[in-house]
Amino acid sequence: MISFECDYAEGAHEAVLKRLMETNMEQLPGYGCDSYCESARKKIRKACGCPDADVFFLMGGTQTNAVVIRTMLAQYEGVLAAATGHIGVHEAGAIEYTGHKVLELPQHLGKIDAAELEDYLKSFFADENHEHMVFPGMVYISFPTEYGTLYTKKELTEISGVCRKYEIPLYIDGARLGYGLTSKANDVSLPELASLCDAFYIGGTKVGALCGEAVIFPKGNSPKHFMTMVKQHGAMLAKARLIGVQFDALFTDNLYFKISRHANEMAEKMKKGFAEAGCRFLLDSPTNQQFLILENSRMEELKKKAAFSFWEVVDEKHTAVRFASSWATTEENVDKLLEIVKKM
Amino acid sequence: MISFECDYAEGAHEAVLKRLMETNMEQLPGYGCDSYCESARKKIRKACGCPDADVFFLMGGTQTNAVVIRTMLAQYEGVLAAATGHIGVHEAGAIEYTGHKVLELPQHLGKIDAAELEDYLKSFFADENHEHMVFPGMVYISFPTEYGTLYTKKELTEISGVCRKYEIPLYIDGARLGYGLTSKANDVSLPELASLCDAFYIGGTKVGALCGEAVIFPKGNSPKHFMTMVKQHGAMLAKARLIGVQFDALFTDNLYFKISRHANEMAEKMKKGFAEAGCRFLLDSPTNQQFLILENSRMEELKKKAAFSFWEVVDEKHTAVRFASSWATTEENVDKLLEIVKKM
Amino acid sequence: MISFECDYAEGAHEAVLKRLMETNMEQLPGYGCDSYCESARKKIRKACGCPDADVFFLMGGTQTNAVVIRTMLAQYEGVLAAATGHIGVHEAGAIEYTGHKVLELPQHLGKIDAAELEDYLKSFFADENHEHMVFPGMVYISFPTEYGTLYTKKELTEISGVCRKYEIPLYIDGARLGYGLTSKANDVSLPELASLCDAFYIGGTKVGALCGEAVIFPKGNSPKHFMTMVKQHGAMLAKARLIGVQFDALFTDNLYFKISRHANEMAEKMKKGFAEAGCRFLLDSPTNQQFLILENSRMEELKKKAAFSFWEVVDEKHTAVRFASSWATTEENVDKLLEIVKKM
Amino acid sequence: MISFECDYAEGAHEAVLKRLMETNMEQLPGYGCDSYCESARKKIRKACGCPDADVFFLMGGTQTNAVVIRTMLAQYEGVLAAATGHIGVHEAGAIEYTGHKVLELPQHLGKIDAAELEDYLKSFFADENHEHMVFPGMVYISFPTEYGTLYTKKELTEISGVCRKYEIPLYIDGARLGYGLTSKANDVSLPELASLCDAFYIGGTKVGALCGEAVIFPKGNSPKHFMTMVKQHGAMLAKARLIGVQFDALFTDNLYFKISRHANEMAEKMKKGFAEAGCRFLLDSPTNQQFLILENSRMEELKKKAAFSFWEVVDEKHTAVRFASSWATTEENVDKLLEIVKKM
Secondary structure: OEEOOOOOOOOOOHHHHHHHHHOOOOOOOOOOOOHHHHHHHHHHHHHHOOOOOEEEEEOOHHHHHHHHHHHHOOOOEEEEEEOOOHHHHOOOOHHHHOOOOEEEEOOEOOEOOHHHHHHHHHHHHHOOOHHHOOEEEEEEEEOOOOOOOOOOHHHHHHHHHHHHHOOOOEEEEOOOHHHHHOOOOOOOOHHHHHHHOOEEEEEOOOOOOOOOEEEEEOOOOOOOOHHHHHHHOOOOOOOOHHHHHHHHHHOOOOHHHHHHHHHHHHHHHHHHHHHHOOOEEOOOOOOOEEEEEEEHHHHHHHHOOEEOEEEEEEEOOEEEEEEEOOOOOOHHHHHHHHHHHHHO | OEEOOOOOOOOOOHHHHHHHHHHOOOOOOOOOOOHHHHHHHHHHHHHHOOOOOEEEEEOOHHHHHHHHHHHHOOOOEEEEEEOOOHHHHOOOOHHHHOOOOEEEEOOEOOEOOHHHHHHHHHHHHHOOOHHHOOEEEEEEEEOOOOOOOOOOHHHHHHHHHHHHHOOOOEEEEOOOHHHHHOOOOOOOOHHHHHHHOOEEEEEOOOOOOOOOEEEEEOOOOOOOOHHHHHHHOOOOOOOOHHHHHHHHHHOOOOHHHHHHHHHHHHHHHHHHHHHHOOOEEOOOOOOOEEEEEEEHHHHHHHHOOEEOEEEEEEEOOEEEEEEEOOOOOOHHHHHHHHHHHHHO | OEEOOOOOOOOOOHHHHHHHHHHOOOOOOOOOOOHHHHHHHHHHHHHHOOOOOEEEEEOOHHHHHHHHHHHHOOOOEEEEEEOOOHHHHOOOOHHHHOOOOEEEEOOEOOEOOHHHHHHHHHHHHHOOOHHHOOEEEEEEEEOOOOOOOOOOHHHHHHHHHHHHHOOOOEEEEOOOHHHHHOOOOOOOOHHHHHHHOOEEEEEOOOOOOOOOEEEEEOOOOOOOOHHHHHHHOOOOOOOOHHHHHHHHHHOOOOHHHHHHHHHHHHHHHHHHHHHHOOOEEOOOOOOOEEEEEEEHHHHHHHHOOEEOEEEEEEEOOEEEEEEEOOOOOOHHHHHHHHHHHHHO | OEEOOOOOOOOOOHHHHHHHHHHOOOOOOOOOOOHHHHHHHHHHHHHHOOOOOEEEEEOOHHHHHHHHHHHHOOOOEEEEEEOOOHHHHOOOOHHHHOOOOEEEEOOEOOEOOHHHHHHHHHHHHHOOOHHHOOEEEEEEEEOOOOOOOOOOHHHHHHHHHHHHHOOOOEEEEOOOHHHHHOOOOOOOOHHHHHHHOOEEEEEOOOOOOOOOEEEEEOOOOOOOOHHHHHHHOOOOOOOOHHHHHHHHHHOOOOHHHHHHHHHHHHHHHHHHHHHHOOOEEOOOOOOOEEEEEEEHHHHHHHHOOEEOEEEEEEEOOEEEEEEEOOOOOOHHHHHHHHHHHHHO
């Protein structure tokens, strides 16, 4: 059965796998000190326009969020995030497990609003009892968001401005960063994004790699002894080459962006086809995740022919579902899916 | 200046202090193994109608909440609380510091609703992704709430029923339990409250003691090696007699309830006076905390003559403030306060 | 039965209790902002010769150790302590509970050695793998030690020198500080001790108070937002006056030192009497705790007439036990004890 | 330069890599629910003789130790380990970071002794103050140990017996399990090892895989909601197939054991050659890690021609170093190494 269940259903892009094979029997030092990790770091710094950036390789998104947030917060601080933020909802309490509260901000199609953020911060410090409360110590946003939506350059700049005014770091979860940056709707470049935040990660797991995320501290501002804390979290890899080689391949000849763009093109095709078939959208997503509201009976029928994922209950008779494209999605499969949808 | 700022402005009730003096030079074992702790436990068990209850003495409310919640939750669980719950707002993240998330429920004048609780639990277990989310592992409510309001016996029974259906313990924060139980509006007895929950504490700090809270596990259901974990939290007292003696005094001749009733009578007098003076109430509180909405200019004027506490900003021109009575409030001071208010 | 079981068997010194009674009905602000806390802080700063010191009041020793150590360590650091240090042995893992390792140093009658400390630090940083290990981030010593022994001024100065060379703070657990400072064998003054370390606490619970310890950061070097973190640990007191008033009394007219000296005099009398009775000492303690090695049969007999505490098993036939004097020990009771011992 | 620095210098065994390539473009569910993970589980259960075992796949050793130990311990418990145990020395405090103490036992060539373990447990429960101490809640051993040594079947059986007597689980760190089981000196089978413990892991990272460890709870005794806690630790993989496919390959046609045996043969050849060249051994290791004591001048000379790793300082003039073979070590390189050593 064709599957649009998620963007991590396949292994790795063939160029990535090829590099793993070619370098497989080289004897390399561990823990990220090898030449491939170093080469990948250089290419990433260049792509980000951050010659002084600190770059680290971790395994997955939840791990990256937990390590970065824990090591950047002071003990008395929590992290601000949209009510729908991944760290607050779908990470099994991994942030709280490190001892820190996730402070909720209102969400608008998955995004926070700069003015509401400023209100929060202003009210907090104005509250006479704030020494008894969790200090807001960081802002977390995802790009694209959990709903596939994007912050505009203007929105990002405003959020960044509030963060700097209140001296609070801005951290961007880029699990699907490639799909965000190469969306037709996007007006933010990677160097711009890097310059507006204090830490972010470039997702590999969902964008062409077997596994791995690249954490970037754009101004060389990584927490002191970061790798020792990475080890403490159980996140240090003996064979870090595994991720270094992959990111080295992904950042060669623009591969990361080419394959991301392909995913978006497939998503646009789906979106157009869904619209033509009269489907109802949960919201307007410009990236690789498309959300439909289906009648439950129609959903059950569709399930027999194509895989997609449950998103949320809308009402007694309707369910929101997600169709995700990825670097690996073939046009042929999109056509098959639309064929099925049209016939329903 | 007369003060209605809080219910912990004075030391201890004189009968409590007297017992501390009388027993001061006795040589007693430490860590809660002395005869006064034992006597207090017996009296508390009797008052609660729980002959098998485990009773422990801790120092303060935040500490008690953190210890009880942490030791009763499994690692993968969080605690459900009203959005206005003390543990979620004014404890500086003490629960998250122990590694657990506070899961928010809607609040209605500080209270949660049994039906909304059940919806939350039902939805959680129905969500196909719930293994990636924080499991709801306990329900926290306060009695009275942070807004001075009370659950009726019916409401408590319904919440308790939902908890039992889902096999989740119900924990009641009784920082001001005396003021709740002796309110004219209350229809729940201490034995009833004890039988409806799995753990609760009887607040001493705000009700006549120098310090100390009594934690009760009504069915003898305290977590295994509870005292070792209390020590781990830095909450074990060498001279636990300090709290044992005080609770022994408070639970002799109904003292705890008598002095609580007095506080409520003083609060009712304030309430009536405020109403007669045409004050605007933030809400209708039947216990020792009364909340008014004052014009800012009037508030500033009043501040010069009586102490009260800031509650929250209502709008640009109005502020909500709190007047608290306690076991120590004199009728004379209430009269003075009302005199001032009437003249404004 | 007369008891020498511990130095926290009685309540508070009468002058302390008197101040609590006198101030009982004053309305005071909470959380350490009252005039008695402020007065106590001033007196303590003066006694320590540290006009800029930050002074905080906490409830007990384990709590104080956990809060100070956690808030002064970086995430990648642990705390060095003698193998017999209280934090490593008798605090139920309260330090590890905060996420930090207790790194063991060899102990010599409860003390660490400056040269061994330096060796440890030197070896650590010389180890090529030290980024995979817990960084030594603080040195913990107790004064007097868990064995009643004392560091000389020379020893303290050497340890302090090593700490400064390696830029690691020195923290002194002063649960029994009074008994250390007023020992005839002591050559360190309170201002000297304060100047040689980065944080320490003056124990109240074991030296005349109902409860409470005063934490001092001699150079005003308390961690940022310390009180918020105190609250996070569940260690903030609503009625902090309880401790402020007691320390205010203890640091009036040298009371703290007078009553400590009395305890030492009683201990010396015991020691002399034990020696005359031919008892075998576990070690030579110059402070209020005296350790004897008793034949088990003799120990059982003695237990019937006087209370003391088990220390450790020496061999199959002998046990080490502890006799503690305190501010409350009467000469009459010491005489009775020695009478009993001599007859055995 | 030829390298014997560690057993994680190369990528993956070619058969493992081949399976990754073959399965790369299959669309599979995430989080360990795919058919390869399931197939690997079946093969592992069979190899272990544990039809009811729970099997999970994690990324690395420190992560696995932290997750297993944290989820199996009660809050008041710590884990017993040899003073040289990996968790106590080279994991940057990852266990303490989860809130639990590592309790040290004496080490004998990296091993603990059953009688000393029993003494520890007996003394602990006999200590009148043990409620104030960390409860021993688990025994951790490594097989082979950090020194390459092995427990005999008799030793393992005795340790297991003590654990069962005291109802404490036994956990075996098998980072190099293959090298232990296929050593000529070994007399324990995988099913025997599985039956003697309560949890263990089969190391992949050091034995033929790109990454990954297989955690086994032999009696189906995994902690409740284990995967949710794995996620909390940031250890859940979206593309868990990455590890499933690899273990499926490693447990096909005995590959895991064949390649482990090869490493041991190469180590034996080294050992014999070293002995013939008159080298001094730090200890007698029967597995893939060989430890020599070299004069510092000779060590520096050797460093120019072959890579090995620093182990520890022996004295001013001598250093202990480690030569590790692995599944990837060629006989040709061993010959070259021995040629160099003999000429020195």
